[in-house]
Amino acid sequence: MAKALIIGAGGVSNVVAHKCCQASEVFSEICIASRNMNKCEHIKNQIPDTSTQISVAQVNADDPSHVIDLITRFQPNVVINVALPYQDLPIMDACLETGVDYLDTANYEPRDTPKFEYKWQWVYHEKFKQKGIMALLGCGFDPGVTNVFCAYANKYEFDEIHTIDIIDANAGDHGYHFATNFNTEINLREITAKGRYFDNGIWHEVDALSVHKPFDFPVIGPREIYLIYHEELESLAKHLKGIKTLRFWMTFSEKYLTHLKVLENVGMTSIVPVDFQGQKIVPLHFLQALLPDPASLGARTKGKTCIGCVIQGIQNGKPKQYYIYNICDHEACYAEVKSQAISYTTGVPAMIGAMLMLQGVWKRPGVFNVEELEPKVFMDKLNIYGLPWQSMIL
Numbered sequence: 209m210a211k212a213l214i215i216g217a218g219g220v221s222n223v224v225a226h227k228c229c230q231a232s233e234v235f236s237e238i239c240i241a242s243r244n245m246n247k248c249e250h251i252k253n254q255i256p257d258t259s260t261q262i263s264v265a266q267v268n269a270d271d272p273s274h275v276i277d278l279i280t281r282f283q284p285n286v287v288i289n290v291a292l293p294y295q296d297l298p299i300m301d302a303c304l305e306t307g308v309d310y311l312d313t314a315n316y317e318p319r320d321t322p323k324f325e326y327k328w329q330w331v332y333h334e335k336f337k338q339k340g341i342m343a344l345l346g347c348g349f350d351p352g353v354t355n356v357f358c359a360y361a362n363k364y365e366f367d368e369i370h371t372i373d374i375i376d377a378n379a380g381d382h383g384y385h386f387a388t389n390f391n392t393e394i395n396l397r398e399i400t401a402k403g404r405y406f407d408n409g410i411w412h413e414v415d416a417l418s419v420h421k422p423f424d425f426p427v428i429g430p431r432e433i434y435l436i437y438h439e440e441l442e443s444l445a446k447h448l449k450g451i452k453t454l455r456f457w458m459t460f461s462e463k464y465l466t467h468l469k470v471l472e473n474v475g476m477t478s479i480v481p482v483d484f485q486g487q488k489i490v491p492l493h494f495l496q497a498l499l500p501d502p503a504s505l506g507a508r509t510k511g512k513t514c515i516g517c518v519i520q521g522i523q524n525g526k527p528k529q530y531y532i533y534n535i536c537d538h539e540a541c542y543a544e545v546k547s548q549a550i551s552y553t554t555g556v557p558a559m560i561g562a563m564l565m566l567q568g569v570w571k572r573p574g575v576f577n578v579e580e581l582e583p584k585v586f587m588d589k590l591n592i593y594g595l596p597w598q599s600m601i602l
């Protein structure tokens with residue numbers, strides 16, 4: 209029986225909180241904490257009664273001392289960080305100070321440079337190890353489940369892996385002209401950045417969204433996929449020995465890309481502050497204020513997501529191409545936890561990662577990416593907690 213502190217009260221937090229309460233035998237108490245208490249209360253009020261006790265708290269997680277105060281009062285066994293990547297380091301500092309395990313779903317990036325890298329968090333490895341606590345990084349779907357899929361294929365499906373293409377399709381429709389499915393600022397920083405991929409030991413850079421091709425998805429059908437840089441490429445390049453090529457692809461509709469192009473062209477996706485009527489504003493923050501809150505999209509989103517990995521390599525001396533994926537339905541997610549599938553596919557793995565740490569199954573002192581741990585136990589829990597996976601030989 210354990211206590212989890214969930215920091216952040218957005219779409220992903222809502223799913224983590226629901227899912228922890230569905231597993232009361234592990235999570236006896238949760239505390240949902242964010243800057244805005246109303247959002248924490250809103251999540252608490254939506255969760256059906258189970259034996260998990262729920263409390264809420266206010267915290268500014270940019271300041272480690274606020275998080276230390278809250279940890280000292282609530283005494284959690286694990287902190288699940290589903291606020292924003294900017295809070296990763298202050299929350300890790302607070303965990304180090306108080307000796308509590310840590311988990312997140314997105315790696316740190318500085319506010320003024322849209323460049324996420326694991327180096328800022330990997331450097332904590334020795335300190336976490338000495339303290340005897342664990343940090344599990346990137347335990348959402350991508351990163352997260354995609355890393356687990358790669359670790360599983362590496363251990364059980366291949367003798368050698370040469371190429372991995374991670375392919376993320378969201379064929380959901382929310383009916384708005386333009387909206388993002390998770391935090392707008394983080395999402396648009398990611399998509400407007402240059403594309404990067406790993407090939408024969410070298411990182412290559414291409415113009416944003418300039419490389420694309422069709423892909424025929426199960427259930428969803430054919431869609432255009434665009435090469436973008438994603439954080440799991442960095443950790444997989446480090447941890448999968450012998451890997452030659454790693455790429456990440458995502459679907460975008462024509463309508464989405466047209467809106468994005470116009471917004472970029474007029475400077476609305478910029479993070480450089482501009483003077484507006486005597487004050488400095490960041491155009492991307494203003495755009496975020498205009499766009500729908502991603503946590504509010506659940507009630508109106510229809511359609512499915514399909515996220516998985518196409519993996520090529522050798523098994524028993526023969527070439528093999530293997531596809532492992534999950535299909536998730538937006539409306540089914542909303543019916544279960546009042547969130548769309550992007551929040552759902554992120555929140556379920558975060559809960560499972562925390563559960564495996566609390567149960568001691570994935571517990572190791574230090575800082576780890578998901579692919580460094582035994583994948584099968586996690587894959588079994590995906591089937592139990594709402595994200596069943598399928599695989600096929602191509």
Ligand SMILES: NC(=O)c1ccc[n+]([C@@H]2O[C@H](COP(=O)([O-])OP(=O)(O)OC[C@H]3O[C@@H](n4cnc5c(N)ncnc54)[C@H](OP(=O)(O)O)[C@@H]3O)[C@@H](O)[C@H]2O)c1
Pocket residue numbers: 215216217218219220221241242243244245247267268269270290291292293295313314346347348349350351352389390391392394502503550551553554
């Ligand atoms: N790995 C994956 O597959 C994956 C997929 C999607 C998203 N993600 C990640 O999941 C995280 C959450 O996404 P989301 O869509 O739930 O975002 P969201 O709806 O925008 O929610 C973010 C929450 O963080 C809170 N927050 C921001 N700054 C804070 C601070 N200084 N102190 C305390 N709380 C703070 C916000 O607080 P307020 O209450 O003040 O508004 C808000 O409640 C993001 O880091 C995102 O990158 C990962």
